[in-house]
Amino acid sequence: MQNQKTFHHGNLKHALLQAALKLLDEHGAAGVTIRAVAKETGVSHAAPVNHYKDRRTLLTALACELFKEIVSTTLTRLEDSSLTDKERIFSFAVALCDYGLAHPNRYQLIWRSDLVDHQDAGLLAVMDELYDALCAELSELPGKAGCDTDTLAVSLWSMAHGYIDMRLTGMFEPHNDSVTHEPRFRAMLELYFRSLQ
Numbered sequence: 001m002q003n004q005k006t007f008h009h010g011n012l013k014h015a016l017l018q019a020a021l022k023l024l025d026e027h028g029a030a031g032v033t034i035r036a037v038a039k040e041t042g043v044s045h046a047a048p049v050n051h052y053k054d055r056r057t058l059l060t061a062l063a064c065e066l067f068k069e070i071v072s073t074t075l076t077r078l079e080d081s082s083l084t085d086k087e088r089i090f091s092f093a094v095a096l097c098d099y100g101l102a103h104p105n106r107y108q109l110i111w112r113s114d115l116v117d118h119q120d121a122g123l124l125a126v127m128d129e130l131y132d133a134l135c136a137e138l139s140e141l142p143g144k145a146g147c148d149t150d151t152l153a154v155s156l157w158s159m160a161h162g163y164i165d166m167r168l169t170g171m172f173e174p175h176n177d178s179v180t181h182e183p184r185f186r187a188m189l190e191l192y193f194r195s196l197q
Contacts, residue, residue, distance in 0.1 A: 012041070012043065012047065012050075012051065013051040015041050016037055016038075016041055016048050016051060016052065016058070017058075017061060017062055017065060019037045019040035019041045020032050020037050020058055020059070020062050021062060021065075021106075022040060023036055023037065023040060024062065024105050024106060024109060025103070025105055025106070028105045028108075029059070029105065029108070029109050029112060029115055032055070032058070032059060032062070033055060034048050034049070034052070034054070034055050034058065037058065055115075056115060056116070056117060057117075059109065059112075059115045059116050060116050060117045060120045060122075060123060061122075062109070063109055063110045063116045063123055064120070064122050064123045064126055066103075066106045066107075066109065066110050067110055067123065067126045067127060067130070068126055069099065070095055070096060070099050070130065071126055071129050071130045071133075073095045073098075073099065074091055074092055074095040074130060074133065075133065077091040077094075077095065078091055078133070078137075085137075085140070085141060086193050088137050089134075089137055089138065089141075089156070089193060090189050090193070092130070092133075092134045092137075092156065092157075092160075093156055093157075093159070093160040093185075093189055094189075096157075096160045096161065096164060097160055097163065097164055097185055100164035100165075100167070100168060101164065101167060101168075104168045107164065107168070108168065111161075131153060131157075134153045134156070134157070135149045135150065135153050138152045138153055138156075141196055152196065155192070156192060159188060159192060160185075163184075163185055163188065172184075
């Protein structure tokens with residue numbers, strides 16, 4: 001019987017990434033193998049090697065594309081000139097949180113050092129783009145709590161990532177702060193920003 005998913009168009013590299021994304025969303029990182037991606041795309045299991053030499057290379061390329069989504073969302077938000085300094089800083093953490101909670105398999109993959117090469121030049125460039133933009137925003141704040149910009153950036157990123165990770169593993173639940181009545185993550189961001197004053 002003929003394979004109904006036979007690959008007919010020219011951009012196999014892109015098609016392989018799309019197939020990998022579909023499998024990631026449906027089955028998590030464990031479901032994204034070279035053989036599974038080839039089958040999903042309708043090509044032989046040897047065909048992906050022409051573009052991705054192994055599973056780690058494929059997952060690194062996928063992680064790069066996923067991180068581009070976070071960067072794009074964040075930088076698009078920052079184009080709004082009406083945002084206050086606080087809202088501009090919050091944009092970075094909110095983009096990470098929104099993405100992580102909406103796409104848990106995608107978010108978890110981008111931090112998997114056992115599956116993704118975080119020294120890959122392409123991935124580093126995308127991650128640096130977000131980090132550098134955050135540092136640029138923080139450097140505009142007066143005072144900065146007596147710390148350098150990198151310390152402030154790392155603390156915000158770590159707080160956001162830790163919260164998202166604990167939510168995704170089921171250790172934290174989405175409660176409101178009992179004093180401010182704000183959603184917990186928003187209350188944490190407010191606390192962070194007050195520490196900068």
